Amino acid sequence: MNTLFLDAAFSKQTERPPVWMMRQAGRFMPEYWEIKNKYSFLEMCKTPEIAADVTMLPVDLLGIDAAILFSDILVTGEAMGGDLSFTQGIGPKFANPVRTLKDVEALEVDVLDRLQYVADAIKVIQQRLNGSIPLIGFAGAPFTVMSYLVEGGSSKDFKLTKLLMHNQPEVAHKLLAKIAKVTADYLNLQIAAGVNAIQIFDSWALALSWNDYQEFSHRYIQEIIANLNRKDIPVISFCKGSSVFAPIMAEAKPDVISVDWNADLLNIKNSLPAGIAVQGNLDPHILYADKPVIKKEILRLFERMRGQNGFIFNLGHGIMPDIPFDNVKYAIEVIKEFKY
Template structure:
């Protein structure tokens, strides 16, 4: 796939090659920090935006047109799989996602439908529209939520600070947790393979809440399923990026799932992580997103500091350690991307 791209920097770096400069994209790059996003968001609900291919394409293209990044990421949400499985999902302004029917018992788990790919066809349609608009300029990244993170939303019924109900299930009813996780994993494999068939150039697995877990619980309830998913992807020429909040701790286990890239949060020294990983696994990251609130001089210094640290390392994609916050000034994000694009090793 990469041979047809005009800018394949991201694909080359993801496959462990040394690039003339680090490629750049940012998690949540099409989001709420852009006035243009709000112009669209004020007309439609969040789920309408996700489910209408033309609108999803419009939002996906915002950072391509306005920021000039090296990779576009599909505009969607990690919870669309949970909704397709039967979750009654809504998004409340200032609160976030909610499931009106949390999954907390065996009866709830048995209602989860794994034969739900037709309900996600709108994502494949969006990918086709986006690829027509990108016209081979840069790669398009598809994604899915990892089973543990999806489980936590389904069990809690919303975002959580302490994941109490989820952890109670892992401890008191591990067999029930595994039943739900396996169903989510099965759907996720089909969903990501559908995205690959529709034409994405890379995929990322988001395990946003993995940091809530202990080492042993991460291995049993997160890694086991992520490994299963990655092993079943049609990944010829398609790099697989594994992201979890907690990758600074869990990177050695994440590597066992054999992703092409591990996306690292900002708590670790990126070079140390890179050098501790098996040969050939690339890294993505890991600027603290809060740096983007700072003066431009500081933004430039911190990016250059990271690049000097990574000098000579093969397989490095520049990104944030997590997503862009909604109130980060647009000009600062644009300046950060320009700083990356001007850099040469």
């Protein structure tokens, strides 16, 4: 296996930074749309062969150093009892939002049988990868999953979620505790099925104040990581807001902190305990730019991180759907040509 990604995740020396990109199997690829036009998003997630097809696209077309399972962060919310649907141009919706203690109590936690399709997909993907590169599994962090369950979908201001947290904190904590249990079980299911690494996505953590992040996000991520069967499996913690929250994130003892593009990556790395790697943190908007600009910005980041063990190249967030495929491919070529 090309262990470049795993070596960097465990802060070992590598000859160049490994590369994978969040949303690398996504809507910027024509080949993705050839599949997407035939199936609904949830059908793609729930059919192991199709999930494997999509997972393999960036492996075959881009030559990245790690694959990431094709799935969605909200499958845990659905398994617990959420009525989940995805609508083109609108995104995810829960038709039965969770807003009262009764709603929270109705959610189930022994739901692994409903997520077996993810384990089945992992087995198919690993057969296809055939030991060539590592496979990353993932889950949504409790706060982010809670926000979708409470809001009933995406939100700009998270007003209902914050009202629940501030007016009925005991209800919010009951909900978060249930999601955390399901998430730890689900990630252990993925590890048992054969993933080589785990990433926890707290996509909306940036909505939280410092104190609220500690109370309503960090403590549950800490609990999840503590309950993982993580021998030889690096754990990556990502949130939008990691440039602010990295010192707290480190307390949960992940192997890697994935950093958004608002921070200087070396400053973040130097502020973390020894042995925690960093992942990031190119602004994905740079991939819209002309190729000389893309190259200049990647090399600027690499020169900044020169001599650092424990650095995985990634974007500060996911690839946008209308970024030219050719620009993404070029960026990966630039990265793979670089040598420390």
